[in-house]
Amino acid sequence: MIKLFWSDIMRYNIVKNAKEILNGSKYLVKDPSKYKNKWNDLFGNKNPISLELGMGRGAFIVEMAKKYPNVNFVGLELDINQTATACENAKNSGVKNLKIICADANNIVEYFGKEIDTIYLTFSEPWPKKSDEKKRFTAINYLKLYDRIFKKHKHIILKTDNKILFASSLECLSEYWYIFKCVSLDLHNDERNIPNIMTDFEKEYKRLNRPIYYVDAIFEE
């Protein structure tokens, strides 16, 4: 049973028994570097693998795993409280095609070889100051890291409410030769009905009527 103390409804949920939950969770991969180049073996199939960086409480990735049983999902999150909640959400859903990692996204090349098909960047920290631009998950230094874990083609799907992060993401992605399959400046009101599963942050932004920026970007050899 999770004990939540909310100091801020979206950001800081403290799970008192987080370590206990993580230790007992069959969804948590405790030593992810052990599975480098072996994630398909861990999942027990050859299905494509999608990775979400900064999954928070896992609302998005758990629903994605339910909706797409023929895709394997890995959710990575730095914060143990959010990760513990994601593990509980996964347990409650009973999905079999999901694994969870509690770690820093900066270390992904220690955990994955060239085995990832799609990376989801969902409401990543925007780091709006110019001096912090290298910390954005779509900065060129991160795109270079992703090159080392993408299988053959590269595929990034990003959602954010933050204009600065979005604009700089489009810039970096195109500078790095990605092309845009789909761009939306207002995902929830887009007439094309782009398939979408909402994250926790996204649900809150929708309630506040904030537009969500979306890009589906690919790079094919």
Ligand SMILES: C[S@@+](CC[C@H](N)C(=O)[O-])C[C@H]1O[C@@H](n2cnc3c(N)ncnc32)[C@H](O)[C@@H]1O
């Ligand atoms: C704004 S929240 C979004 C959470 C979730 N994706 C959503 O949309 O509801 C950003 C999340 O990224 C995580 N995060 C930030 N930097 C990270 C890093 N270097 N590695 C892994 N997770 C990170 C934070 O802990 C936080 O949970």
